[in-house]
Amino acid sequence: MNWQTLLIAFWVIAPVAVLMHWLPLMRKPYFFSVGVPAGFAKSAAAQPILLRYRSGNIVMAIVEFALVLYGLEFKQPLLILAGASIYAIAIFILQRQAQTQAMPFRVETSSNIRAASLAADEPVSWWMYVVAFAPYLILGAAALYVAMHYSELPERVPVHYGVSGQPDRWQPRSTRSVFGIFVIGAAVTLLVSSTVLLMIFGARRGAYQSSYQNRFLRANLLTMAGVGCGTSLLISGIGLMPLRGIPDVFTPPFWIVNVVSMALIMMSLYPVLVFSSAPEESDSTPDQYWKGAFYSNPDDPALVVPKRLGIGFTLNFAHPTTRYLFPALILVLFGAMIYVVR
Amino acid sequence: MYSGAEPSPVISIDLNSPAPAYRQIVDQIRHLLVEDSLRPGDALPSVRRLAMDLGVHHNTVAEAYRSLAEEGWLEVTQGKPVRVLQRAQSPARNKQERAELQEGYARRLRHLVAEMKASGVSRDWISKLLRSISEE
Numbered sequence: 070m071n072w073q074t075l076l077i078a079f080w081v082i083a084p085v086a087v088l089m090h091w092l093p094l095m096r097k098p099y100f101f102s103v104g105v106p107a108g109f110a111k112s113a114a115a116q117p118i119l120l121r122y123r124s125g126n127i128v129m130a131i132v133e134f135a136l137v138l139y140g141l142e143f144k145q146p147l148l149i150l151a152g153a154s155i156y157a158i159a160i161f162i163l164q165r166q167a168q169t170q171a172m173p174f175r176v177e178t179s180s181n182i183r184a185a186s187l188a189a190d191e192p193v194s195w196w197m198y199v200v201a202f203a204p205y206l207i208l209g210a211a212a213l214y215v216a217m218h219y220s221e222l223p224e225r226v227p228v229h230y231g232v233s234g235q236p237d238r239w240q241p242r243s244t245r246s247v248f249g250i251f252v253i254g255a256a257v258t259l260l261v262s263s264t265v266l267l268m269i270f271g272a273r274r275g276a277y278q279s280s281y282q283n284r285f286l287r288a289n290l291l292t293m294a295g296v297g298c299g300t301s302l303l304i305s306g307i308g309l310m311p312l313r314g315i316p317d318v319f320t321p322p323f324w325i326v327n328v329v330s331m332a333l334i335m336m337s338l339y340p341v342l343v344f345s346s347a348p349e350e351s352d353s354t355p356d357q358y359w360k361g362a363f364y365s366n367p368d369d370p371a372l373v374v375p376k377r378l379g380i381g382f383t384l385n386f387a388h389p390t391t392r393y394l395f396p397a398l399i400l401v402l403f404g405a406m407i408y409v410v411r
Numbered sequence: 412m413y414s415g416a417e418p419s420p421v422i423s424i425d426l427n428s429p430a431p432a433y434r435q436i437v438d439q440i441r442h443l444l445v446e447d448s449l450r451p452g453d454a455l456p457s458v459r460r461l462a463m464d465l466g467v468h469h470n471t472v473a474e475a476y477r478s479l480a481e482e483g484w485l486e487v488t489q490g491k492p493v494r495v496l497q498r499a500q501s502p503a504r505n506k507q508e509r510a511e512l513q514e515g516y517a518r519r520l521r522h523l524v525a526e527m528k529a530s531g532v533s534r535d536w537i538s539k540l541l542r543s544i545s546e547e
Contacts, residue, residue, distance in 0.1 A: 181426040185464035187443070188419035189454035189492055273464050276421045353466040370462045370469055 078138045082156075086130035089160055090123055092379045093167065101168040102359040102377040104178030114174060122167045129159040146407070164361035164378065175356060183353060184276035200294040201265040204258040204301035211305035212251040218312055222247060226311040236310075247311060254304035256401050261297035263398060265290060268382055271372025271390075273353065281344075282352075282375070288340035289381055299333035341380045352377070358387075420448045424465060432467050436475035444484050444495065446547070451497040455485070458493075 093101045094110050101118075109115055136152030139145065215222075227236030228246050240246040268289060275282035354374050358366035362378040367387040376383045384391050422439040424432050443449045455476075456464070462472040480487045486494045520541075527537055 182423055183426065183465045183467070184421055184423035185456075185461055186419045186421055187440070187449070187455055187461075189456055271463075273466065276423070276464075278418065368468060369466055370459065371466065372463075 074138065074141050078134055078141060082130055082134050082137060085156075086126060088379075089126050089130075093119075093122065093164065095379055096377055098178050099377040100174075101164055101171050102356070102361065103168055103171040103175050104356055105171065105174055106176050109174060115171075118167050118170045121170075122163050125163040126160065129156050129163075132156070132159075150407075161361050161363075168359070168361055172356075178352075178356070180353070186274065186276050197265070197269055197290055200290050200297065201262040201269075203294065204261055204297040205255070207298060207301040207305055208251055208254045208258060208308075211308050212248060215247060215251075215308060215312065219247070222311050230307065230310070242311075248308075250304060250308040254301055254308070256404060257300055257304065258297065260398060260401055261293060261300065263394075264382075265293050265297070267373045267384075267394075268293070272374065272382060273371050285344045285375055288344045292338060292341045292381070295333045295336060295338075299329075299331065302329060302333070303331075338380075424467070426467075431471075432465075433471045433474040433478070436461075436465075436472065437478050440475070440479060441482070441484065444479075444498075449495050451495050453495045455493040455495070 098104055098107075100109055100115065101122075105115075110119070133152040133156040136155070137149050140148030140152065222242050224242055225239045226242050226246050227238065228240045228249065229238035230236050268286060272286060273282060274280075274286070275284075277283075352375055354364060354366065354369065354377070358364055358369070359377055362376065362383065363386055364374055364377075364383055365386040369385055369387070371385055372388050372390055373382040373384055375381075384395060386395070420443050422436060422443075424435040424439075426432065428435065430438075440449070440455075449455075455461070458469055458472045458476060462469045465472070476485060476487050476493055479485045483498045484496060486496050524537055528534070
């Protein structure tokens with residue numbers, strides 16, 4: 070085992086584990102999705118709940134680390150997926166336990182007074198469509214550029230790259246080997262744009278233009294813009310790589326694209342983090358319908374609602390549309406993941 | 412966020428109120444129509460959108476829109492935006508229908524006045540209130 074494998078496994082797992090450490094406290098009136106009095110997270114009652122959850126998180130992250138490391142070392146992608154899945158399930162169970170333990174300290178945060186604007190239009194501005202579709206434009210432009218220079222491509226093209234940017238798998242030049250990466254890009258972009266469209270058309274809007282919900286939605290759309298454009302820039306960069314011939318040494322452009330897209334994604338988290346603290350109004354999602362990070366309320370016509378655990382929006386799992394949409398999104402996600410780790 | 416230059420009217424409902432949610436929606440939209448905050452030609456949110464924003468079932472909003480459409484205030488057509496109609500002051504009704512309607516209003520008002528008296532509101536205040544509301 071070399072130090073690079075160790076480093077990759079660490080950088081994949083550590084940020085998620087750190088995020089999970091803080092996630093239950095990120096949206097201030099809530100503690101593991103339960104509405105609690107101000108300052109509860111620092112109280113003596115909260116400490117054992119937090120301690121149990123956080124130590125569970127560390128133990129499960131170590132288990133995942135071991136499985137991912139083994140999977141990377143012996144080229145067993147299923148082990149990597151198993152590690153990630155076991156960690157995700159364990160986190161769900163730990164969060165549910167903490168939520169149950171926090172219920173006795175609950176205070177009512179959801180109001181029975183509901184206000185709504187009579188504005189006819191959806192909360193859509195032109196830039197929101199740009200957010201949803203800009204990643205396709207980036208990918209399309211890159212694919213078009215490759216198509217225009219198809220004859221300049223080498224006979225054998227790289228189809229997979231290691232983390233250092235060096236190609237580690239090759240195939241004869243063909244439509245599939247050259248444009249396959251753009252298809253994967255389109256699948257990932259489909260996830261991003263579906264999320265954006267769900268947020269625009271499936272989330273509750275605030276009664277007033279300056280309502281917290283509307284500002285929260287705008288902040289999340291900005292984040293999705295960064296994530297969508299960052300990801301499609303990275304994928305486009307990889308798709309353009311074969312045009313550079315057969316690089317067998319360190320390849321600066323790959324790193325430039327990598328760094329630019331990561332910076333874009335990290336920067337775009339800022340607006341959402343700003344809005345992650347106390348909402349000024351009720352989110353109209355009663356406590357009893359939250360199961361850990363998941364929301365499931367058959368009486369709520371909203372398809373997505375702002376998360377109480379963490380940042381962004383989550384699906385209403387009791388909504389009839391979710392029955393079809395969620396498996397479809399998961400299939401696209403797993404398809405892309407399997408391609409990447411293969 | 413919203414494209415309209417003027418801020419759009421807002422309605423609010425209380426899920427704890429004994430009045431059903433659809434009735435609260437009807438009453439508030441009618442109030443906005445009567446006081447010209449909503450004008451003929453104005454579009455209202457779709458049933459799906461208003462239900463989502465209020466966090467109530469689609470049928471609740473559909474029922475409210477249907478009720479206002481029957482009163483002649485709204486045009487509700489499948490697949491088209493809900494619009495405020497240019498409503499005649501008194502929709503075509505025969506004499507007997509109008510008498511029944513007025514009797515219905517009188518009955519509801521008597522119930523409300525009785526409720527106000529029972530909760531200790533003075534007769535004088537009630538009559539002043541009724542006069543000022545009718546002159547609005």
